[in-house]
Structure formats: C-alpha cells, structure tokens
Amino acid sequence: MDLELTDDQRLLKDSVNGLLTRRYPDVVKTRAEMAKEPGGYNATGWKEWAEQGLTAIPFAEDDGGLGQGPVEMALVGEAIGRTLALEPFLATVVLGGGAIRHAATADQRARLVPGIVSGDLTLALAHQEKQSRFDLFDVATTAKPDASGGYVLEGEKMVVLNGDSASKLIVSARTAGDRRAKDGIGLFLVDPKATGVSIRGYATQDGRRAADISLSSVKVAKDDVLGDPAKALAALERTADEAIAFLAAEAVGAMEVLHEATLEYAKTRKQFGVAIGSFQVIQHRLVDMFTALEQARSIAIYGSMMAGEDNATERRRAMHAVKVQIGRSGRLVGQDAIQLHGGIGMTSEYKAGHYFKRLTIIELSFGNTDHHLRELARMGGLIEASKPAA
Amino acid sequence: MDLRFSPEEVAFREEVRTFFQTQVPLSIRRKVIEGRELTKDDIVTSHKTLHKRGWATPGWAKEWGGTGWSPIEFYIFGEEMQMNGVPSPVGFNVTMHGPVLIQFGTEKQKKHHLPRIAACDDFWCQGFSEPGSGSDLASLKTTAVKQGDHYIVNGQKIWTTLAQYADWIFCLVRTDPGAAKKQLGISYLMIDMKTPGITTRPIITMDGGREVNEVFFDNVKVPVENLVGEEGRGWDCAKYLLGNERTGIARVGTSKMRVARIKELARIVPSGNGSLMDDPQFAEKVAMVEVELKALEMTQLRIISEDRKSGRRGKPNPASSILKIKGSELQQATTELLMEIAGPLALPYVNQDPDDIGHNEGPVGVDWALPTAPAYFNNRKVSIYGGTNEIQHNIIAKAVLGF
Numbered sequence: 191m192d193l194e195l196t197d198d199q200r201l202l203k204d205s206v207n208g209l210l211t212r213r214y215p216d217v218v219k220t221r222a223e224m225a226k227e228p229g230g231y232n233a234t235g236w237k238e239w240a241e242q243g244l245t246a247i248p249f250a251e252d253d254g255g256l257g258q259g260p261v262e263m264a265l266v267g268e269a270i271g272r273t274l275a276l277e278p279f280l281a282t283v284v285l286g287g288g289a290i291r292h293a294a295t296a297d298q299r300a301r302l303v304p305g306i307v308s309g310d311l312t313l314a315l316a317h318q319e320k321q322s323r324f325d326l327f328d329v330a331t332t333a334k335p336d337a338s339g340g341y342v343l344e345g346e347k348m349v350v351l352n353g354d355s356a357s358k359l360i361v362s363a364r365t366a367g368d369r370r371a372k373d374g375i376g377l378f379l380v381d382p383k384a385t386g387v388s389i390r391g392y393a394t395q396d397g398r399r400a401a402d403i404s405l406s407s408v409k410v411a412k413d414d415v416l417g418d419p420a421k422a423l424a425a426l427e428r429t430a431d432e433a434i435a436f437l438a439a440e441a442v443g444a445m446e447v448l449h450e451a452t453l454e455y456a457k458t459r460k461q462f463g464v465a466i467g468s469f470q471v472i473q474h475r476l477v478d479m480f481t482a483l484e485q486a487r488s489i490a491i492y493g494s495m496m497a498g499e500d501n502a503t504e505r506r507r508a509m510h511a512v513k514v515q516i517g518r519s520g521r522l523v524g525q526d527a528i529q530l531h532g533g534i535g536m537t538s539e540y541k542a543g544h545y546f547k548r549l550t551i552i553e554l555s556f557g558n559t560d561h562h563l564r565e566l567a568r569m570g571g572l573i574e575a576s577k578p579a580a
Numbered sequence: 581m582d583l584r585f586s587p588e589e590v591a592f593r594e595e596v597r598t599f600f601q602t603q604v605p606l607s608i609r610r611k612v613i614e615g616r617e618l619t620k621d622d623i624v625t626s627h628k629t630l631h632k633r634g635w636a637t638p639g640w641a642k643e644w645g646g647t648g649w650s651p652i653e654f655y656i657f658g659e660e661m662q663m664n665g666v667p668s669p670v671g672f673n674v675t676m677h678g679p680v681l682i683q684f685g686t687e688k689q690k691k692h693h694l695p696r697i698a699a700c701d702d703f704w705c706q707g708f709s710e711p712g713s714g715s716d717l718a719s720l721k722t723t724a725v726k727q728g729d730h731y732i733v734n735g736q737k738i739w740t741t742l743a744q745y746a747d748w749i750f751c752l753v754r755t756d757p758g759a760a761k762k763q764l765g766i767s768y769l770m771i772d773m774k775t776p777g778i779t780t781r782p783i784i785t786m787d788g789g790r791e792v793n794e795v796f797f798d799n800v801k802v803p804v805e806n807l808v809g810e811e812g813r814g815w816d817c818a819k820y821l822l823g824n825e826r827t828g829i830a831r832v833g834t835s836k837m838r839v840a841r842i843k844e845l846a847r848i849v850p851s852g853n854g855s856l857m858d859d860p861q862f863a864e865k866v867a868m869v870e871v872e873l874k875a876l877e878m879t880q881l882r883i884i885s886e887d888r889k890s891g892r893r894g895k896p897n898p899a900s901s902i903l904k905i906k907g908s909e910l911q912q913a914t915t916e917l918l919m920e921i922a923g924p925l926a927l928p929y930v931n932q933d934p935d936d937i938g939h940n941e942g943p944v945g946v947d948w949a950l951p952t953a954p955a956y957f958n959n960r961k962v963s964i965y966g967g968t969n970e971i972q973h974n975i976i977a978k979a980v981l982g983f
Contacts, residue, residue: 191585191586191884191885192581193878196581199581457982457983468983474970477973477976477981481906485902485906488875488879488882488899491878514871515874515875566871567863571843571863571866571867571870572867572870572873573836573840573843573870574843575840576837
C-alpha cells in the first residue's frame, strides 16, 4: 500500500502543470481567445502537449506509447481541471485512444497510435445517441456488411465531444441484435469528410465544443472496422471507466481552484467593516467545501487505482462509487463557491462560474450521480453482507 | 502508487484476524456486532486477552510495552479489531492516560502505574468535562488547593464515561485561579476513586444506557505525588492527550462492520414481494453510505501512506482533520439504517440496567431488532464527544484554512 507519487510521476505532475499554467495565464481570457479558433482550441498548443509526451501516456510501448497508466492520466486530468484547458485530451487520448487500445487489432494500433502520439491525429468517440442516456449498450445506429467486407453505417450521434474538429471519428454501430442488446455493437473508424457524414458543431455549456453527427449510407472499409464488429461493448465500458477515473481527477483540480478562490475571497472581501471570513457561518461552509474536496481527492485516487483493474465487475463497482462521490462533492463545492462569492460569482468575467460549469458538465457525463448510485446498489454495493451468527 | 498490501502485511492481517476470531470470546464479539451493551467483565476480559498477546498498548514506547508497528500495521490491527467486533482496549488507559504518563510522568509514576494501566489491573476514567465546561474545556472550575503534601480537591465532573467501573480517574483541576490565562492555572491529577469524598452518580442516557456519570469531589485528599507534569501545566497534558488520536478516530472498520450487518439483516426483513435489500430506495441509501465510507477509508490510507514516508514526523496532513467529522457522520448513518431495518420491531424497550430488575419483563420482541433503536439513540453522542463536530469545524477553519 503506497499512495505517494513516484519521482517520475512527480516530474510529470510538475511538467504538465507547468505547461498548462503557462498556456493559460488567465483562465477566463485565454479560454475566450482560444474558443474563437477553429475547433475551439489552439492547434499549435496541442502540438506542445504531444511534444511533452502527454498524448503518449496510456499507449503500450509496443504501439509507440509510454506504457503508463491511470495515475499518470489522472495527473494530466488534475492539471486540466485546474486550468480548464480546452485541448482535446479527453476526446482524443482518453476516449478515442481508449477505444483503440481496447478494441483495435495490433495492426490497427500500429497504424493509429503514432498519429495520436505525434498530435497529428485527433479523435472523437461518436457513441452517444439521443435515446441512449447513460446506457452504453443502447445503440440504434446500424452497420450493415457490404460486399467488400466493409460496412455501411446509418444513424444519428449526439453531443460527440470535439466531433466538429477531430480528424477521425470512432463510431459505434450495431451489426446485430436489438437496440438495447449487449452483443452486436462494433466500432468503426470514419473519416469526417466521407460521403454521407454530416456534422453540426456547437459550443457546450462549459466552453468546449461538441457535435451532432448524422451518418447516411457511410461506407467503412474492412481495415477500419476496429476489432470484432460485434463485441465492442467491453471496450466501450472499459473506456468509459477510464474516462470516469480521468474526470474524477479533473474534477478534483477544478474543486481545488474553487476552494482556493473562495477562501481567498472570504479573507479579503469586506462587509460591515470586516472580512466576511470572520463570520463563523462562512468559515464552516468553507470547511464543508474542504471536506468535500478531500473526500473527492480520496475517491479519485481510488479511481485511478481501480481504473486499470482487469476484472470488469470490480472495476465497474469502483467507478460507480467514484462517480457518485465526485458528483456530490462537485455539486457542493461548485454551488457553495458561487454562493460565498455572491454577485461576483454570477458573472462570466470571473473564473468561479467557469469552474462551476465544468464541474456541472462532468456530473452529467458518463452517468450522473443518481445513475451510478442506482447501479452500485444493484450490484450489491462495495461491502459484502456479514454472515449470520452460527 | 499501489493499493495492494505487501505479503508481510497480508500475513500480519491474517495473524491478527485469526487471533481475534479464536482468542476473543465470540459471546463478547457478538455483543459488539449486534450493538449490545458490554459489561465491565466483557471489556476487561477482551483487554486482558489482547494484553497477554502484547497487543493492548501497541502505540506505547517499546520500553513500556509498545509493539513498534508501522502506521500500516496499526491501521490493519484497528480495522480487523473493529470489523471482528473486538472491544478496543480501554481507551482511557491505553490511548489517553498511558501516553500522557509516558510523556509527562516521573519515573516512579511510570513504574508504578504503567504496568497496571497496560494490563487493565486498574480501570481508568477521564475527569475533564464539567457542567459549565463542555466545548470550552479551559473554563473548568474544579479546584485543587495544596495543603502540605496533599491537594484538596473540590468540584464536579460530568459525562465521566464508565466511572462506575473505574479504579482511578485522571482529572484536570484548577490549581491557580489567579493565573494570567485560564489555561495556565490548570493541573493534571491522578485520583484514586476509593478516596473518601468522591461520589459517583449515574446519568441514564436516552437509550436507557448507564455509560456516563457525574463525579463529585468533596474535600478529596490527593497526595502531591499524584500530580502529573508541572503544577499549572496540565493543559499541555490535555492537549497532548487530545491530539494523540489521529486515524483511529474515524472508526472506518466499525462502520464497515455495520454495513455488512445492515446487508445481512436487510436480506431477512421482508419488504413488498422481496426483502428490504431489494427495495431500490433502501439499497441506494446503503450504497451512499458505502461510497462515503470508501472515500473516508482512502483519506485514512492517504494519511497513513504519508505518515510512513515522513516517519510520522512530518506536518500532519490537513486531511486528517476531516476524519472525526466524516467518521462520526458515518457511524451515525449506519446505526440509523440498522434501526430503519428493524422498523416497528425496534419499538420494544428492554431495560438494560441490571440493578433495575423490577422493570425487566423478560424476553420480548425480536432479538436482533431490540438493540437497534438504543444504538441509534446512543450514537448521537459521537458527533458530540471528543470536541463536537461544530468545534471540529472551528479547528479546521483555524488550523487548515487559516482563519
């Protein structure tokens, strides 16, 4: 049992924090400028992420990556949370990269991973649909085999993160079974410029970008079918679990900033001739925020320890718990940060609202708190029942 | 970073667990698991069983019987103890008075008292709180006036846990009412409970339990050799004592044990066409507690991991300050859920006072359900004692947030 970072991990933490604080000297202003660029982020900046090796973290060394794990990914996540960085790390490395790591064949990985690592290939995982809500197996988009050994895709994908800028889409579609069947889901690599792909990009509430994507008779070549075209659910689940662990770390970073900012505000903002932090009611709210943050930090560590677990049931169980705690802590810290700032917290000019919005979006993504609590309860929770006395 | 325990740690856990399960009587452990009150004999038997194995005073300096365990071994030991329903060694002896004596006592005091404290040959209780001094402990009024080679103690202590079992009491008393600061006039005295002038009166708590007492001192003669540390510096002892307990205070193992019990019982209680555990609303309430508990367990492990690295000499991790608040909330949440499982079966009141046979009607109700309401009522105390959770908020605000 050792929850301390290794020296290498400390170096990574310092370097990723260094990069992002340098790139985002003023979170609100820098983001506003970058959001105007095509795709909603600065493409030159993304190259810097690649140069620092961040895009290589989770990929096997054999595939051209660094062969690191969820702890290193979490360090990036936390730095993103602290700076609200806009670069498509979640879409490309966590989600797209996850799908490739867990579903693609060795040949396909050899073809795709170097592009991700170099920063040239950006990805979007086009999985979510209008009706699917939080059920990863709910896929209505269809993939019908064609004569060439490839497939033809038909369907609609909603709120695809960075779907309007990715150089490749990874689309989930059903090759067999009913809409909610667990078998029969495949993953397909699609060129966004291919005939029949229509993309409507838009800004999201947290200042990032997403797209609705419609697929009409979109042809996919045989080589672009990622792994087994009927067995992708396990890969999607594993990718979602890794995303939850990653987002937990990101949320911790965002909560840290909100807590620091609120604490500083309480110590400097004067009303009735004194700092509002001299009032016990304010102090206790900040202690509650601190407690929620520390509990979130603890569960995020648990998440990064369990994200690499091969036993899918135990991994899932853990991620349910992670997402519940993160959701609850995030809501408390976010709402209290705005409340304790008062009017200034409501403005778009001040940073608190931006962090609060990001935390809110994290809560809504990859299963909200209620969803994961329900699923955890259904699985029987974390602790086994005791046995009756003999 | 690695959550797994080393083979040595796994073996240690196995050793500890086997000892608890085979050496501490099942009848005592069942009482803890089922939330029933322990007798003095239960507590002392369990303590002495651990003492024989050298495990009653693990945190003490080695020369006085400590084990020299690593933080992680302490953690494993505590968790197994709690999960297996083993009563903790008497805390007044082991985590409160013993360490104070080791730190501040004279050689003579140590030689005489420490072996008896360790073996629980003497049962100690704590005389800190007074009717007017709860959270504001330093305002205490019990006086000790030196007359020759004795102090004459007058005053009253309250909420004195298990004073009815105690052979000795360690007390904070005011030796200098004129001191510049109220903390400065306080001294730490050891008082034999058999000394003339001491009266103990039980306070029956709302659960019907007889756990706490009032202790009155009427011209009680205490030899000056029973002063611990310097006269007027008792506050140092008190601060040392209160700061001693770090990770154990969260009682994660106890809450884990109760969650396991909740699931065991909720499966035998019918609800609708299935069991209560099949009721999604109930199951989600349990799951919510488990999530918070997992986070708290990880908080505790973070602190231990850091302690190990810094050799326990580092600055305390700020996260340690949340253990009391979250730990007490979860202890209360688990006892609340246990009572909810019992539902109407929790209603029958069984008088637990052995002296009050007149009201004992004999077996009533469903056995497992009977202790659930008293345990719920009783556990409201955990957010009050050891510094209320509101005081804990003040402490964090000051020590961690810098207000």
